[in-house]
Amino acid sequence: MIQYALKCAEGHSFDSWFQSAEAFDKLSASGMISCAVCGGGKVEKAIMAPRVSAPREARGPLTQPASPAEQALAELRRRIEKTSDYVGADFVTEARAMHEGEAPERSIHGExxxxEARKLLEDGVPVAPLPFLPNRKTN
Known part of the structure; x- marks a missing residue:
C-alpha cells in the first residue's frame, strides 16, 4: 500500500491509499479517481515529503518512555531492579524456600x-507477575 497526497483542479487537497504506484496510474488514466471534497475528476499527485522513520537506535533506547504510563512502568522497573535480587530461573525455588523458612526473606524477582506461579499461589506463597520481562543478567 502507498499513500499519496492528492490535489484536484479546484485546489482541494486530500490523501488516499492505493495498492501500488501502478494502481494509482491505472486508476488515474481511466478517470476513476475523484476529489474527496468536491467530486471533481481532474486529480493529480501533490508534492509531498516522504515519511521515513528513524532506525530504532536513532530513536533512543526503549527505556526512555514518552507517555505517563510508560514513564510509570519504567520507574516501577527501576525501583524493582534496585531494591530486589534477580534470581532468574531459580525464582520458584527461592520463593518457596523463603516461604517455608529455609532461606532468609528478601525481595526477589525472576522467572x-x-x-509454577499458580502452584506457588495455591500453596500460599505471595507472588505477583511483573508487567515487564526482566533484564536477563549473565554472570
Whole structure:
C-alpha cells in the first residue's frame, strides 16, 4: 500500500491509499479517481515529503518512555531492579524456600512458568507477575 497526497483542479487537497504506484496510474488514466471534497475528476499527485522513520537506535533506547504510563512502568522497573535480587530461573525455588523458612526473606524477582506461579499461589506463597520481562543478567 502507498499513500499519496492528492490535489484536484479546484485546489482541494486530500490523501488516499492505493495498492501500488501502478494502481494509482491505472486508476488515474481511466478517470476513476475523484476529489474527496468536491467530486471533481481532474486529480493529480501533490508534492509531498516522504515519511521515513528513524532506525530504532536513532530513536533512543526503549527505556526512555514518552507517555505517563510508560514513564510509570519504567520507574516501577527501576525501583524493582534496585531494591530486589534477580534470581532468574531459580525464582520458584527461592520463593518457596523463603516461604517455608529455609532461606532468609528478601525481595526477589525472576522467572517462572505460569503453572509454577499458580502452584506457588495455591500453596500460599505471595507472588505477583511483573508487567515487564526482566533484564536477563549473565554472570
Amino acid at each position: 517462572a512458568r505460569l503453572d
